[in-house]
Amino acid sequence: MKRYKSAGDITVGVIGYGGAFNMGKAHLNEMKLAGMTPAAVSEIDPERLKVATADFPGIETYGSVAEMLKKSKVDLLAIITPHNTHAKLALQCLNAGRHVVCEKPLAITTAECDAMIAAARKNKVVLSTYHNRHWDGHILGAMKLIRAGAIGKVVRVNVNWGGWGKPGDWWRTSRSISGGILYDWGVHLLEYTLQIVNSEITEVNGYAWSGVWASQTKWKADTNEDDAFLTVRFKSGAWATLTMTQLDSRPEPVMLKVVGTRGNLSMDWNNCDVITHAGAETVTRRVPNPKGEGWKLYQNVADHLTKGKPLVISPEWARRPIHILDLAVQSAKQGRALKAMYA
Ligand SMILES: NC(=O)c1ccc[n+]([C@@H]2O[C@H](COP(=O)([O-])OP(=O)(O)OC[C@H]3O[C@@H](n4cnc5c(N)ncnc54)[C@H](O)[C@@H]3O)[C@@H](O)[C@H]2O)c1
Incomplete structure (x- = not known):
């Protein structure tokens, strides 16, 4: 797995910038607090993309994950979408060589978790879950x-x-x-x-x-x-x-x-x-x-990618409650x- 020199070298993005709890903004702010660099937002609702641009002026915005993966070099993506989309979106990102922090629940079934874990291993990228709690x-x-x-x-x-x-x-x-x-x-x-x-x-x-x-x-x-x-x-x-x-x-x-x-x-x-x-x-x-x-989650992800510190919320850990x-x-x-x- 690629080791980054510093947290600032890790560019980060979110998939889903929903309005229910403003979780896209919360994730990008926590990633920033851990020293990483906000770079991209993908969201199917154009109104929410406007909100993302207002929150993070100059951030890349995309109407689809496929377009983002084609055009953006963003290293790590947080998936913040409804539960039944987690596995499909995570596989898409992992297979494009991007690190993924998927919101909880990691997926709905054990089989989905297995496929996600296998894709992360195959592509030598990180898979974690946002178990901030x-x-x-x-x-x-x-x-x-x-x-x-x-x-x-x-x-x-x-x-x-x-x-x-x-x-x-x-x-x-x-x-x-x-x-x-x-x-x-x-x-x-x-x-x-x-x-x-x-x-x-x-x-x-x-x-x-x-x-x-x-x-x-x-x-x-x-x-x-x-x-x-x-x-x-x-x-x-x-x-x-x-x-x-x-x-x-x-x-x-x-x-x-x-x-x-x-x-x-x-x-x-x-x-x-x-x-x-x-x-x-x-x-x-x-x-x-x-x-x-809860801020320790992204701090740990950054430390894992830069210093090789063990990932606290490993995908195997996140598979247990699922x-x-x-x-x-x-x-x-x-x-x-x-x-x-x-x-
Ligand atoms: N850890 C926590 O404390 C916490 C708190 C709230 C929500 N969550 C989790 O966050 C996730 C999202 O919940 P929410 O409250 O933000 O929901 P939400 O409905 O506010 O937002 C979901 C967003 O995803 C977008 N979306 C759906 N499919 C997409 C796709 N293919 N590409 C891009 N965007 C897409 C929707 O347009 C919507 O804006 C869920 O997994 C939920 O359980 C976690």
């Missing part, structure tokens, strides 16, 4: 407490997200575009889980309920599931659950709960309650979450647990 304050805080032995050995992780109400009419609520209710936030929550449970995935069970909201969204039969749940079994004996719901106004427990042999962690965005036991007495210690450090999600979707259809092919 790897460095969220609450997971940084939880990992510190777990490593310090605050709750003993990890037995169970419960993550959940959702509420009650009709899903929106955006692409995130189309099952065939998003991958389903489990994928958007679920992939972040599973990435937290895999940090916490440092063990091999052995088996996944998935459950899904559909139809309650389908008639009320523009996607009809293709609307995301109303409620979905999965369990993961790990080689260490630990297990994890993920719930994503549009049917539960009070999803319990709080966003992230870890049960250990000597205590529990119960986390929300701001604090982590460390619950331990002294004899018959339950002791709750509230620890504020540290500040998030493998769980893919198995859960298949398991829900088949009504049985499925063995993992990748640990």
